[in-house]
Amino acid sequence: MVLLLLPPSETKATGGDGAPLDLERLATPELTAVRTELTKTLADLAIDVPASRAALGLSATQDDEIARNAALTTSPTMAGLERYTGVLYDALDVRSLTRAQRARADRRLAVGSALFGLVRGTDAIPAYRLSAGSALPGLPPLRQLWRPVLGPVLAAVDELVVDLRSGAYAALAPVPGAVTVDVQSERPDGTRTVVSHANKAHKGRVARLLATTTAEPGDVVRLRALLRRAGLHVEHDGRAALTLVLRAG
Template sequence: MLVLLPPSEGKAGAVRGAPLDPGALSSPELGPAREAVLDELVELCAGDEVKAREVLGLSERQGAEVARNAALRSAPARPAGEIYTGVLYDALDLASLDAAARRRARASLLVFSGLWGVVRITDRIPAYRCSGGVKLPGLGALTAHWRGPLAAALPAVAGEGPVLDLRSSAYAAMWRPAGELADRTVTVRVLQSRIVDGVERRSVVSHFNKATKGRLVRDLLTAGPLPRTSRRLVEVLRGLGYRVEEAAPGRLDVVVTEL
């Protein structure tokens, strides 16, 4: 099974470590597309800070993020699983997984990125700031930049098992599974259920959506061998105590009452 994750806005800066080696990242066929984004991002952030902040959607108080981007090629790099932080990754808590669950995580988790396209949690990267919704002056929209390279690379990465898609909309736009692969791709929506005047009301949660998805992935990784079919995925999630409803072909609603 392949699990597609969004990155996090916040990232833990590596205190020490060798700098980035772009050629050592997984999916090396993405190398030219990665270098194109990296070159422009470093050049942009090494120049006019005001322009860089405008392009990246940063505030005046986030000037340090611009300076960090300017130094990406020389900054210390650490495994991506240590760099990404935030609600989803806090709930996933990769560092505390046992050895078997860590092996499953290394084999199954794929993190989307506006800068790298995709990375494995073992890929060594520096902390950066470049969301999937950014439009760089030269390359344009990163979602469009990545569509072709990812469409060529990811079907082989997906293998023959189910694909669990937990990405947010900006990253889902970078690659949409097609054909037979789309038939075994499952997206998840998290809904909060509340009883109001004796009637159940459901609403899409935002912040806690990420926490639920992080816990869900953690539970799958620790439960044992990952499901090999979409049908088995539903059965495993229900066995783990999740209230799962098949809202449409290829789409699951996970209904929670406590966030």
């Protein structure tokens, strides 16, 4: 089995048809205490719009994000894999999966979250705004809150972990030995640059492939072989890092 850790998105889909948030029904109950504290703090903070803007790094044009936080416990929910939007999630495109593929994706995918710690595919969550780098009044940095509880949860995962989270979210709870994937572009002269603009899209395609395959890569070597069979140019440094190489032009 494989567990893919995805970064969240700042943007979230609106609405939903699920019942309001019930923290007790989310997967990974070890995280409930921190989830409860953060949810209450964020909702209470939303009463003070200027303070929310300062803590969350928002402008006056983004006050609708603060309104979402104010309604955290009353607004409708939807499955986590459908709540997050943006380039990576467009490439992942879970809504186009077959029923069997979606079942595998729900088992294999989890989203790193500043608010919930870890969101599994079927976790019913509302729209919200909180980033890994946010500093909430009266609370320690988020990494200090999450690492003691989320770290042991991830360390106990008894399967191959592929960590596609961005640096700020990986810092909330690093996973020793997890496979990472870097995306680089190779020019005709052989020189390479790190892909930034399309990085999320390529990681979304990797996530879709690994979430839906019937194969079960148990280590980084088998994972590399699986990606190569899919036509990707992947290099392995001999440890736990893979490099996806794109041919420029």
